[in-house]
Amino acid sequence: MISNTPLYSALLKHQALRRAPFHTPGHKCAPGALPQDLLALDFTELPDTDSLFEADGPILQAEQAAARLFQAKRTLFSAGGCSLCIQAMLRLACPQGGRVLCARNVHRSAVNTMALLGLEPVWSVPDAILSALKNNTKSINACYVTSPDYYGRLQDIPALAGLCRQKHIPLLVDNAHGTQLAFTQPDLHPLHLGASMTADSTHKTLNVLTGGAWLQIGEERYVQDAKEAMSLFASTSPSYPIMASLDLARAYQEEHPAAFAEVQRQVRVLSQTAQRIGITNVSDDPTRLALRTSDIGLTGAAAAEIFRENGVEPEMADGGFVVFICTPWNTEADYQRLAKGLSALPIGKPLPPIPELPPLPPVRLPLRQAVFAPAHAVSLEQAVGRIAAEAACPCPPGIPVVMPGEEVTQEVAQFLRGYGFFSLHVL
Numbered sequence: 001m002i003s004n005t006p007l008y009s010a011l012l013k014h015q016a017l018r019r020a021p022f023h024t025p026g027h028k029c030a031p032g033a034l035p036q037d038l039l040a041l042d043f044t045e046l047p048d049t050d051s052l053f054e055a056d057g058p059i060l061q062a063e064q065a066a067a068r069l070f071q072a073k074r075t076l077f078s079a080g081g082c083s084l085c086i087q088a089m090l091r092l093a094c095p096q097g098g099r100v101l102c103a104r105n106v107h108r109s110a111v112n113t114m115a116l117l118g119l120e121p122v123w124s125v126p127d128a129i130l131s132a133l134k135n136n137t138k139s140i141n142a143c144y145v146t147s148p149d150y151y152g153r154l155q156d157i158p159a160l161a162g163l164c165r166q167k168h169i170p171l172l173v174d175n176a177h178g179t180q181l182a183f184t185q186p187d188l189h190p191l192h193l194g195a196s197m198t199a200d201s202t203h204k205t206l207n208v209l210t211g212g213a214w215l216q217i218g219e220e221r222y223v224q225d226a227k228e229a230m231s232l233f234a235s236t237s238p239s240y241p242i243m244a245s246l247d248l249a250r251a252y253q254e255e256h257p258a259a260f261a262e263v264q265r266q267v268r269v270l271s272q273t274a275q276r277i278g279i280t281n282v283s284d285d286p287t288r289l290a291l292r293t294s295d296i297g298l299t300g301a302a303a304a305e306i307f308r309e310n311g312v313e314p315e316m317a318d319g320g321f322v323v324f325i326c327t328p329w330n331t332e333a334d335y336q337r338l339a340k341g342l343s344a345l346p347i348g349k350p351l352p353p354i355p356e357l358p359p360l361p362p363v364r365l366p367l368r369q370a371v372f373a374p375a376h377a378v379s380l381e382q383a384v385g386r387i388a389a390e391a392a393c394p395c396p397p398g399i400p401v402v403m404p405g406e407e408v409t410q411e412v413a414q415f416l417r418g419y420g421f422f423s424l425h426v427l
């Protein structure tokens, strides 16, 4: 009898709550989303099973089938999440180092990768990335955006891609939250709107085991070195059940091309219900609910508690929003609970608007140096005038106000204090 299993026991306890899952992974642990026998298929590299980084058999065939579905020049499997795809994408775009124009709402894996590779980010606030690209006078090697972001908001990929083509630089898209956009009406997948490469966190929205992701390549020039770039950062023991689930998820979408139509319908109905009680769904992704509960005087965190009381587990909640990820493996009963949770929210006066972000602080040290230098935590008061060793990202808006290597200005410290930050790691 196994008894001392804190994590396993916690998972069983959570499972017993039977909350309607509006969080990742996309399979929602639903019966039929994946075969039950994946444990029995947890093999390794054998003569019959191919090898991810030397693929010339069934893994290569499975990747080629995914590439055909996405009309990609190449699709690569990752069992190390979308983070691995982001690492490979940056490596492929800037093999000799260089500068990357980045919308600042990047995932930490992009910041860490740029530090590891010695790349120099040129930051722009996300809303201004198009004009930053237009007006950029520094030599840059790539443009990098997150689209959709956590709140489901999309960048203008066709416009960015057009400008990048004119400038002969790749457009790299962290599409962690958007694999499913290839299967919605309209098709909003960034690869199909002109991106050079996209990193898709497939496990977030399709029936894939956690950790399964796709690197999608839209330009031939990146194909040859792609495997090597992935293997540079990856484990040599990729999980076969995860890779098999990627194969199954691709086949599922081929056989059920309208699987997301019902999701879109449910999200449309719930958006309208939310709007009637005064809450806006800010998501451009038609499969996601990013409800601005601050509209009715509730923080996202407070609203999330009410949803939990009604048997619903959201994906994320912050000071102003609660986010729900909806997939074909959510049931009618799940959506009914979500609607019940909505009707249970108390309606009050809107919370004050999000304060305007302080100006981007000056860069004092290259990112790599700042990330790898010895650092220590100090109070925000003591941090003023020092160089940040870490990003600080209040949510909302989910945009870091200071990045490693930037000076902690008085305005930055004041802004962070308003969000309840007390200390920061500095050099």
Ligand SMILES: Cc1ncc(COP(=O)(O)O)c(C=O)c1O
Binding pocket: 080, 081, 082, 083, 084, 106, 107, 109, 146, 149, 150, 174, 176, 177, 201, 211, 213
């Ligand atoms: C915007 C964004 N990019 C990248 C990632 C990393 O994805 P993964 O967890 O699959 O490595 C995440 C994870 O939450 C994310 O939200």
